[in-house]
Amino acid sequence: MKKVSLELGKTLKFLSLFMVVLLLVFGASGEVDAKKKKKKIKLTDEENAMFDRWNVKPKKRAKAVKDLRKKPKFVGAVKCNGSCHDPYYQAWTKSPHGNTYNLLKAGVRKEAKERVKLDPNKDYTTTPLCLRCHTTGYRQKGGFKPAGSKNKKGKDTATKIDPEEPNKEQVGCEMCHSVAGGSQFRAVMKSSKGDFTKADTEKYGQRWDYSNVCTRCHTHPNTPFKPSVHDKYKFNFEERKLKVHKIADFWNEDNADQKLEKVKDRAKEQGQTEKTPLVIEDFKIKKGKLKFKKGTKPYNSKKKTYKYKKG
Ligand code: HEC
Ligand code: HEC
Ligand code: HEC
Known part of the structure; x- marks a missing residue:
């Protein structure tokens, strides 16, 4: 009887450790995802109006605006x-x-x-x-x-x-x-x-x-x-x-298009x-x-x- 409960205790310990590891791995990655989402650049109306004027494709705007916003x-x-x-x-x-x-x-x-x-x-x-x-x-x-x-x-x-x-x-x-x-x-x-x-x-x-x-x-x-x-x-x-x-x-000839x-x-x-x-x-x-x-x-x-x- 004593032996069985010991085994059970070990298994439980192992299981809880396993859960903790799972939580750490998935919980943390969830957090990273959230951070990534937070970092997603939101353009201001003014910036969008500017890009509209220059006919810049929406896909390319986030990257372009990064350079514009840096010092x-x-x-x-x-x-x-x-x-x-x-x-x-x-x-x-x-x-x-x-x-x-x-x-x-x-x-x-x-x-x-x-x-x-x-x-x-x-x-x-x-x-x-x-x-x-x-x-x-x-x-x-x-x-x-x-x-x-x-x-x-x-x-x-x-x-x-x-x-x-x-x-x-x-x-x-x-x-x-x-x-x-x-x-x-x-x-x-x-x-x-x-x-x-x-x-x-x-x-x-x-x-x-x-x-x-x-x-x-x-x-x-x-x-x-x-x-x-x-x-x-x-x-x-x-x-x-x-x-x-x-x-x-x-x-x-090669640079004529740069006029x-x-x-x-x-x-x-x-x-x-x-x-x-x-x-x-x-x-x-x-x-x-x-x-x-x-x-x-x-x-x-x-x-x-x-x-x-x-x-
Ligand atoms: C405030 C700006 C300024 C500073 C400071 C300066 N220079 Fe100049 N330097 C100029 C300008 C402008 C010219 C061109 C002048 C012209 O041709 O009318 C010039 C021209 C020269 C020339 C060519 C002159 C000639 O008649 O052939 C030399 C050599 C020279 N600089 C060396 C130096 C050295 C060495 C220093 C540091 C001790 C120095 N300069 C500091 C602005 C500056
Ligand atoms: C950051 C400093 C700097 C600025 C700004 C600058 N220059 Fe100069 N410039 C020089 C230096 C230094 C020389 C000397 C070069 C040499 O003697 O070989 C020079 C030389 C020249 C020369 C050749 C001299 C000659 O007659 O052969 C011309 C032309 C000139 N500058 C025009 C200008 C004009 C126009 C501007 C403004 C739009 C200007 N520079 C702004 C530093 C400057
Ligand atoms: C000494 C000052 C000076 C330097 C250095 C200089 N520029 Fe200029 N730039 C001028 C001036 C002054 C004008 C206007 C007069 C003209 O077009 O010659 C001009 C005009 C221009 C124009 C035409 C702009 C327009 O819309 O009218 C372009 C493009 C240009 N520069 C590019 C460059 C590039 C690229 C470099 C470096 C490789 C450079 N400049 C270095 C003084 C300078």
């Missing part, structure tokens, strides 16, 4: 090449802005450096002041990180440089076309297949205040290359603008940034680090607001 970051010029703006990218790699990093190397443009009392034999490719105006998005999300950059754990985070494929180490597309990086408006351009308005991309951080954005570098108080040093540093926007995109020779179809419609529009240009970042070097001065950043990523010049 803006710099993605690099290479991302604009390959299927959308190949002639612009290729022309840029051969233009002055596609080679600005190289000017920071020792021995390059000796005379110009000496004229502004810089050491022509010094390597300036890790000097914070120079990097702000000679690379893309330095000290901003996704931006260029020079050799020697490390994260908190000591892991090397320096941007890889491929001499065959200029990218964030030069003054890229995003330094003239974006407020704080092009990740979001790139998603707009892709989703809308080029059928977007200026207002559409402006909402996601593209800027159209071209004559203003050049002052980020050319007439910025921190540039060593001022007209007082040499006449050639005078900045005439209308003249210089014509030299930025020499794309004429870069069109061919901008809506460009004439957009030219008739006036973007908000054209009416009221954005503020321009001011910065200083403090303890060897580049710091943006308070109130001079054109985008507040916490409040998701843009800051325009007054008057």
Whole structure:
């Protein structure tokens, strides 16, 4: 009798253990399912109206909206090449802005450096002041990180440089076309297949205040290359603008479909940034680090607001 009850007790114990395991496995997976459901993205009416306008299929909206909702970051010029703006990218790699990093190397443009009392034999490719105006998005999300950059754990985070494929180490597309990086408006351009308005991309951080954005570098108080040093540093926007995109020779059979179809419609529009240009970042070097001065950043990523010049 005693033996039987012992056996029964064992079986019961085993059974209850089995139940617990079952509960754990299925109960937990039920929870995961619920989490998955919770995470399912719900589009706002405004977002849906936007996608309707661009004829984006409902299936594709959740993925597209993910990129749009993330904070803006710099993605690099290479991302604009390959299927959308190949002639612009290729022309840029051969233009002055596609080679600005190289000017920071020792021995390059000796005379110009000496004229502004810089050491022509010094390597300036890790000097914070120079990097702000000679690379893309330095000290901003996704931006260029020079050799020697490390994260908190000591892991090397320096941007890889491929001499065959200029990218964030030069003054890229995003330094003239974006407020704080092009990740979001790139998603707009892709989703809308080029059928977007200026207002559409402006909402996601593209800027159209071209004559203003050049002052980020050319007439910025921190540039060593001022007209007082040499006449050639005078900045005439209308003249210089014509030299930025020499794309004429870069069109061919393979990229002919990349001609901008809506460009004439957009030219008739006036973007908000054209009416009221954005503020321009001011910065200083403090303890060897580049710091943006308070109130001079054109985008507040916490409040998701843009800051325009007054008057
Ligand atoms: C505030 C922005 C800014 C900073 C900071 C800056 N540069 Fe430049 N740099 C420019 C601009 C703009 C030009 C082009 C000027 C022009 O051609 O009118 C330029 C041009 C140059 C040139 C070519 C000049 C010539 O006449 O050939 C060299 C070399 C150069 N920079 C090196 C440096 C170095 C080294 C540093 C850091 C010590 C530095 N720059 C910091 C904006 C900047
Ligand atoms: C130095 C600033 C600067 C850089 C760098 C730059 N752009 Fe531009 N971009 C301009 C200016 C100014 C215009 C307007 C004048 C013009 O079309 O030449 C423009 C116009 C354009 C247009 C036509 C837009 C329209 O709807 O009218 C495209 C597309 C474009 N850029 C793509 C690029 C790409 C891609 C890159 C990088 C490979 C790039 N840009 C780099 C200044 C710049
Ligand atoms: C992020 C900094 C930066 C911005 C923004 C910028 N530039 Fe530049 N730009 C440079 C640097 C650095 C050089 C020097 C390149 C060199 O000397 O090889 C340069 C050189 C040039 C040159 C070639 C100089 C020449 O005459 O041969 C032109 C043209 C020019 N910029 C036009 C513009 C225009 C127009 C804008 C605004 C739409 C603009 N840049 C915005 C940094 C900038």
